[in-house]
Amino acid sequence: MGTGFGARAGAAVLAVLFWLGLAVAGLAQQQLSGLARLDPARSTLLDDARGAEIVLGISQPVPFRAYLLDDPPRLVADFREVDFGRARPDAPAGDGLIRDIRWGGFRPGWSRLVAELTGPVRLDAAVEETGETPRIVLRLSPAKPEDFNARVGAPASALWDLPQPVDGGPPHLRQDGSAPLRVVLDPGHGGIDPGAEFGALDEAVLTLTFARELKEMMTRAGMQVTLTRDEDVFVSLEARVTKARALGADLFLSLHADALPEGQATGATIYLLNDTSGDRASQRLAERHDRADLLAGVDLTGQDDSIASILMDMARSETQPRSERLGRALAASIKGAGLGMHRHAIQHADFAVLKSPDIPSALLELGFLSSPRDRENLLDPEWRTQMARAILTGVEVWASADAAEARLLRQ
Ligand SMILES: [Zn+2]
Structure with missing residues (x-):
């Protein structure tokens, strides 16, 4: 001893x-x-x-x-x-x-x-x-x-067992505008994982503040909005995706405000899933998020079933173009509102949180904590209101075009 x-x-x-x-x-x-x-x-x-x-x-x-x-x-x-x-x-x-x-x-x-x-x-x-x-x-x-x-190994004792994430959830029909849009907002990080930190600011608190404000605005616009976390608590990447699928979400939007050591990054940036391309900085950003998750949570990932993963790839190939259109609608709306975007407004990286096979998903860096101008924006309630309004508009534009396509495909 x-x-x-x-x-x-x-x-x-x-x-x-x-x-x-x-x-x-x-x-x-x-x-x-x-x-x-x-x-x-x-x-x-x-x-x-x-x-x-x-x-x-x-x-x-x-x-x-x-x-x-x-x-x-x-x-x-x-x-x-x-x-x-x-x-x-x-x-x-x-x-x-x-x-x-x-x-x-x-x-x-x-x-x-x-x-x-x-x-x-x-x-x-x-x-x-x-x-x-x-x-x-x-x-x-x-x-x-x-x-x-x-x-090594986590002790298995009923007293200590934490709830395990539930599987997939029922597959649900693509949204066609006949019901309120089900949106899952995902405030990045939380609890033991504060995300990026700058002085007394941390990303987990900023993203939660923004997500609550955006939820209120979207709810007033008639959408059905759920947050993956509504307090300063850790939620694994897997549990975030599982929650969105269990809710039958029509749309998954992850909110972040990371820091990049390069110091150059400034302005809002939209990330979409792509596990093959993506520049080094984007890929590093994605890896850092996976690593934070691994360190903080007990790894519960099961073995990849090959049949399941083929089905997932098929579903993903239908969902990916919808996510791309979502990304473009968000970028257009944010730019249209005169809010600063990164010079490469849409980027691709292998973010685990974007891997729902059947839910259009995007990760939005609202700004970068490493940029003085972005920090000022993130702390300004007026700027946040404008950003939330721009996101709402982008989602509305995307959702109505997406619903029109769904109705067309069904005929
Ligand atoms: Zn982050």
Whole structure:
């Protein structure tokens, strides 16, 4: 149980400070009202090549479990439930066992901590100290790959089982304008996955704020709108797609505001699915989203059934032209409203969230958090209203042409 760890670590300790981010007035509304709260002042991370210790000071004891996962190697701790507030750990220096660490809401009622590891480890201790100042202590030491491999895997216990995503849902008829348009809006990221961050701003909060505003506007226009998340909670990419399919959505629109390290990206950009082409920057953006999802969530992806995937390809070949037209309608409407678009307004990349075989889907980067002008726009309610109106118009134009085509094809 990590004997001597304290003495060992004491020699060359790297103490990482925790800092409190400032909430952005009017935007950052932490939705969790957890029973236990993190106390950053009593929380520490010690990490060097010989061992790591994570201490979380909490306001009261909570049930929790910790386990190791592989590909990539990581330590996961689930809590029921800890409100981490706006506290964020600093990035570890990288010369120890931990490459990166983050935490946040995972499912309603659940919080999660994920530490991405630099290599195979042993989980020496995962204990909760109750009493006056409750705390959770997690200790790791380096291990041989075979020892690590023998111990990885999420524990299977009914008490801890999280709901599994349900399959597909019934196939539904293509929309023909005879019923309200069923729109699923997908605010990117959330919970343990804040998305892009710039100072105290994070993408997860911005996309949720915008999605709520757009939902209200679309609902007033007679559409039936559902959000894939309506709070600051993690939803896996698979669960987002599953939800849209279960609802029989006519349209799936994922909302993002990423940062690009190139620093050049500015203006709204529409991404459509294409797993073969796409420039390097677009592809990297898509990979980053997949990776964030993999790190934060337990990978539940099943084996690809070859017959199912052929059927999916067939459905996709009918849906893809409809998605392309959706992209063009959105771009035309956003440009027409005089709102800045990226010089390549429509791009293609392999985003997992766009892979519904039978639902026209697009991912909209409202702007880039790395661009000062876009940040200003995203924080301006007037700009957001104009953008929401332009999206609504684009969707209406697309939906009526799409419905006309459906009626024609049926004759
Ligand atoms: Zn994003």
